[in-house]
Amino acid sequence: MADRRQMNLNLFILSSGHHEAAWRHPESTPEHMFESDFYLGLARAAEAAALDAVFLADIPKLDANIEFNAAGRLDPLLTLATIAGGTERIGLIATASTTYSYPWQLARALSTLDHLSRGRAAWNIVTTDSPDAARNFGLDGNPDAALRYERAEAFIEAVEALWDSWDDDAVVLDRAGGRYVDPTRIHHPNIAGPHAKVAGALTTPRPPQGHPVLVQAGSSDHGRVFAARHAEAIFTAQQRIEDAQAFYRDVKSRAFDLGRNPAHIKILPGLSPFIGGTEEEARRLEREFNDLTIPAFGLMQLKDFAYVDLDDLDLDAPVPIEAFGDAGDVTNNKKSRTQVYADIVRREKPTLRQLLHKLAGARGHRVVAGTPEQIADTMTDWFDNHAADGFNVMPPYLPGGFDVFAETVIPILRRRGLFRAGYEGTTLREHLGLPRPGKP
Secondary structure, three states, X not given: OOXXXXXXXXXXXXXXXXXXXXHHOOOEOHHHOOOHHHHHHHHHHHHHOOXXXXXXXXXXXXXXXXXXXXXXXXXXXXXXXXXXXXXXXXXEEEEEEXXXXXXXXXXXXXXXXXXXXXXXXXXXXXXXXXXXXXXXXOOOOOOOHXXXXXXXXXXXXXXXXXXXXXXXXXXXXXXOOOEEEOHHHEOOOOEEOOOOXXXXXXXXXXXXXXXXXXXXXXXXXXXXXXXXXXXXXXXXOOOOHHHHHHHHHHHHHHHHHOOOOHHHOEEEEEEEEEEOOOHHHHHHHHHHHHHOOOHHHHHHHHHHHHOOOOOOOOOOOEOOHHHHHHHHOOOOOOOHHHHHHHHHHHHHOOEHHHHHHHHHOOOOOEEEEEOHHHHHHHHHHHHHOOOOOEEEEOOOOOEHHHHHHHHHHHHHHHHOOOOOOOOOOOOHHHHHOOOOOOOO
């Protein structure tokens, strides 16, 4: 039992919870979601449960549907820096875009977070497909997916060169001799490509982890190629175990073909659990949340995530698969979240109301309602059958939704030998079982 493969678990913190109506439910606390104590409390609870990390998503725009949801968000890096000062072991995963950042600026920010947290930082790499975000940065629109990922490749190369711009032994701290650093151990990248231009070294020594952990979210064709080449953890959305297994095999085999160790890529699907003392109690709780949804919000979510406009469709009419365009083709994988939604429509043939309720819980990630034992069974099934290396836990409401998960599901996983009783290391790389990168 002691040698059994162990799950990796993150807490995905999102406003007052991952269900779109969480803010309306009395078990959530949207009035506190812009306060540091809200995030510190959640991070400390995750740390007490020995989770690998907390994760903050981001998109640099104000949601169009904010009228109907507590959808504002704080800057991830600044929020995680606050969390770093109030925790000791929990990893800190920040989302930042390669389309709307500069390599030097972001490399320094992430290095700073890694230093301040003593080796707990990670970067969730996104390329951002949002016309509204583009306009916030003075642009008329986004580059297409191929160009965004081409820029992301150059961006990663520049950021890693900057993290490596100081050798591990550059700081000599020779007080007697009056030498703080050996300048021959500091290197200037001098990168001048079409997508990334960087001249000088960082102002920080090499990060404690060598490189903060690289995380990627998305399952499109471009995303899979990028993840196989760079990612050390992958956040993904699958509804069925067979789809998750296919994704798992595909990405791990691509990584192996590139000469990488597949064990050094952790695939972590999203899981949003409604937990009750009985299955019926859990399902009743899920219905309570679904009954609080506002259809206008769900329809705008469809536009945002899947580029599908169903405003003129009656709520109790079947959703036409044709509305999803080429994503209705099961072999298409250009836009991963659109494909998840299209697969639900093709498989379950829901009415629009049913589809909106299906997506309300976690925007296409898997929602499970059941007893703690049933939630643990689902996680064990996916983990043991190579559909996941662990999970991005997405509580439907916060903070209580995570509290009940930590108090009831985590102990079951521990009894099964699937999750550690406490931390064995201090850095996020150690939590994830990842090597510290050496200098090239």
